[in-house]
Amino acid sequence: VKWWCSATGAAWTWEWQPYPGVWLFVAALAALYVRLAWETAPPRTEGWRRPLGVLGLALTWATLDWPIGPLGAGYFASVHAAQFLLLAFVVPPLLLLGVDPRRWSRLAGRAGPALRLLTHPLVAAPVFNLVVLATHLPSVVDRAMATQLGAFAIDTAWLGVGLWFWWPIVAPVPARRGGAPARIGYLFVGSLIHTALGMWLLLSSRPVYGVYELAPPVGGRSAMADQAFAGGLMELVGFLIILSAIAVLFFSWAREEEDSMTARRVARSQ
Amino acid sequence: MAPPFPLRQRTFGAALAGALVLGCSEARSARAPDGYRGAAVVDPRPLPAVVLRDVHGMSFDLRRDTRGYLTLLFFGYTHCPDVCPVHMANLAAVLGRLPAETAHRVRVVFVTTDPERDTPARLRQWLGEFDPGFIGLTGTAEALRQVQAAAGVPPAVKDTTGGADYAVGHGAQVIAYTPDGLGRVMYPFGTRQSDWEHDLPRLVRAVPGPPQPPTAEQAYGFAPPSRDAMAVYFTLRGRAGAPDTLVGVEAAGAETAALHRQVAEGGRVRMERVARLAVPAGGAVVLEPGGMHLMVESLAARPAAGDTVRLRLRFARSASVDLAVPLRRYGG
Numbered sequence: 001v002k003w004w005c006s007a008t009g010a011a012w013t014w015e016w017q018p019y020p021g022v023w024l025f026v027a028a029l030a031a032l033y034v035r036l037a038w039e040t041a042p043p044r045t046e047g048w049r050r051p052l053g054v055l056g057l058a059l060t061w062a063t064l065d066w067p068i069g070p071l072g073a074g075y076f077a078s079v080h081a082a083q084f085l086l087l088a089f090v091v092p093p094l095l096l097l098g099v100d101p102r103r104w105s106r107l108a109g110r111a112g113p114a115l116r117l118l119t120h121p122l123v124a125a126p127v128f129n130l131v132v133l134a135t136h137l138p139s140v141v142d143r144a145m146a147t148q149l150g151a152f153a154i155d156t157a158w159l160g161v162g163l164w165f166w167w168p169i170v171a172p173v174p175a176r177r178g179g180a181p182a183r184i185g186y187l188f189v190g191s192l193i194h195t196a197l198g199m200w201l202l203l204s205s206r207p208v209y210g211v212y213e214l215a216p217p218v219g220g221r222s223a224m225a226d227q228a229f230a231g232g233l234m235e236l237v238g239f240l241i242i243l244s245a246i247a248v249l250f251f252s253w254a255r256e257e258e259d260s261m262t263a264r265r266v267a268r269s270q
Numbered sequence: 271m272a273p274p275f276p277l278r279q280r281t282f283g284a285a286l287a288g289a290l291v292l293g294c295s296e297a298r299s300a301r302a303p304d305g306y307r308g309a310a311v312v313d314p315r316p317l318p319a320v321v322l323r324d325v326h327g328m329s330f331d332l333r334r335d336t337r338g339y340l341t342l343l344f345f346g347y348t349h350c351p352d353v354c355p356v357h358m359a360n361l362a363a364v365l366g367r368l369p370a371e372t373a374h375r376v377r378v379v380f381v382t383t384d385p386e387r388d389t390p391a392r393l394r395q396w397l398g399e400f401d402p403g404f405i406g407l408t409g410t411a412e413a414l415r416q417v418q419a420a421a422g423v424p425p426a427v428k429d430t431t432g433g434a435d436y437a438v439g440h441g442a443q444v445i446a447y448t449p450d451g452l453g454r455v456m457y458p459f460g461t462r463q464s465d466w467e468h469d470l471p472r473l474v475r476a477v478p479g480p481p482q483p484p485t486a487e488q489a490y491g492f493a494p495p496s497r498d499a500m501a502v503y504f505t506l507r508g509r510a511g512a513p514d515t516l517v518g519v520e521a522a523g524a525e526t527a528a529l530h531r532q533v534a535e536g537g538r539v540r541m542e543r544v545a546r547l548a549v550p551a552g553g554a555v556v557l558e559p560g561g562m563h564l565m566v567e568s569l570a571a572r573p574a575a576g577d578t579v580r581l582r583l584r585f586a587r588s589a590s591v592d593l594a595v596p597l598r599r600y601g602g
Contacts, residue, residue, distance in 0.1 A: 011351030205367070206463050213360070213462055216352035220399075222359060 004148040004155075005064065007074030007211045012218040017066050021152065026061040033057060037099040046100070053098025056091045063087055064155055073151050076221075077201070077212040080145075081230035082237075084158055084194075088132065089241045092162035096170040108173035116174040119167045121186045128165035129193040131157055136197050142210045165190055169245065180253030184246050191242045194234055201231030306472065307465040308446065308455040311422075317341060317447050318420030322381065322407040325394035326522040326580045330407055332379070332417070333451060335582070335590040338480040339377045340473050341447040345423055345440050347384035348396040353442045353459045354380075355400075361444075362400040364466040375449070375474045375482070377589075378404045381417060383426030383440040385409065421445060421453065449479025481512035483588035484549045489595040491566075493575040502527075502564040502579065502595050503557045508549040515586040516547040522580040525568035532560055541565070549585075575599040 003021030144150030207213035346354035393406035489504035
């Protein structure tokens with residue numbers, strides 16, 4: 001039994017394969033998430049939060065399990081890039097948005113200074129960029145994806161640093177100064193490395209990852225075309241995700257500014 | 271050079287191939303001492319002296335038709351799910367990036383280990399997806415067994431447990447024969463494009479072999495009125511410092527192809543067969559209407575204008591030259 005999706009060198013088959021390690025991981029993550037993120041006592045968690053959390057968990061499962069998991073681990077750099085985007089850029093904000101606000105308050109009370117330090121943007125952004133860079137180095141990818149443990153480490157590292165990176169943007173605790181402009185700047189800085197990696201993959205004149213260059217072919221796409229597609233995905237989709245987040249922050253900020261100006265005008269007129 | 275990742279679960283073919291290469295290959299190899307990223311062959315063997323059939327049905331003398339080239343010999347099959355397409359794709363990609371003067375001195379020869387399914391048409395179509403210049407060869411089971419043995423590769427093994435969709439275990443290494451015709455370096459599965467890019471220019475220059483053959487250009491012919499005979503014309507240009515002699519021609523889909531000269535005698539014109547045609551170093555020999563020409567005879571089917579006839583020109587000193595001759599309409 002293979003517990004986690006890794007590169008095997010075997011020819012691809014569309015025959016379903018079980019990965020019990022993925023199921024156990026997702027089940028444990030779901031149990032932990034439900035326990036930590038949702039309130040069971042009335043009043044229940046707001047209606048829109050739970051679906052976001054469930055969507056985040058479902059996407060985690062879909063990203064790690066067959067067929068996306070093995071295709072990304074051992075056949076297509078582009079699927080690997082899609083996994084990265086899902087685990088580091090899509091799932092984390094969904095999971096964080098799904099947390100009940102009362103849980104945030106309780107967490108803030110318990111974690112205190114440690115949480116403030118760890119989730120500080122000047123800590124979170126470098127850690128995120130460093131891990132993203134390290135987990136895309138050819139020597140790391142080629143070695144890690146060949147073993148189940150290595151592939152597990154890369155997948156969970158992306159999810160972990162994704163949560164870390166998005167925490168200062170999405171989580172309301174600890175409260176920080178700076179507002180939307182600072183968060184927009186943080187998002188911009190946080191996207192530098194993956195944008196550079198995407199550009200590198202897009203413009204490389206030869207395959208950079210041995211694991212995908214030597215993978216048994218699936219569907220006739222060449223290693224170079226696959227790599228360029230992977231780079232394009234990281235560039236375009238990664239950019240669109242960051243841009244969407246920036247847009248949400250900007251318009252929320254603009255609305256708040258407008259509301260406060262209106263409130264000031266009303267106060268002056270009275 | 272180790273593969274970038276251990277391949278622990280392979281198909282039957284690849285697994286057996288790995289075993290054949292790593293465990294019981296007759297051609298022993300060692301880490302190349304001279305900077306190659308492939309493995310040096312301890313006792314270099316010459317290219318097998320064997321004649322097989324190419325994808326156009328013409329005979330291909332493995333040793334003679336590759337003289338002076340860096341020949342990359344690989345045994346595989348077109349239904350192979352892993353090793354064969356990866357090797358071919360990587361070689362095609364690298365040859366596409368190398369300077370033309372280097373790439374033109376490399377011949378990739380793919381010898382099938384599955385002659386039942388790998389018909390010439392199938393071989394041509396499959397290799398064409400990578401590089402139409404790759405040479406695909408097939409032959410009788412006995413001839414293929416002999417050529418594998420001569421190359422130091424254990425014979426391929428057919429696994430019929432999968433029924434009609436069977437796998438074939440085969441050697442997974444590409445053997446590089448330097449221009450002097452000796453198989454000096456071996457490339458197992460796991461060889462990357464960067465390795466090929468590093469080694470191929472060095473291998474081309476490594477050991478000088480026979481000179482490059484003359485070039486053949488401006489080829490054309492006229493669509494014949496029948497299957498009996500057809501005249502073909504082209505120009506041969508000799509390499510500087512390398513005079514050569516055209517000693518034979520083979521045409522795909524024809525029984526014979528021979529050089530003829532038009533001779534005027536006593537008011538009559540007759541054809542005289544020419545056995546050999548000298549190509550001077552740095553000079554040109556023009557085959558043209560009213561003079562020297564190539565007569566292709568007893569064609570299997572009558573070609574039409576717009577069709578292409580494939581020729582293989584064989585020289586006394588250098589490798590053969592393949593020529594695609596477009597046919598014109600008479601007076602066109």
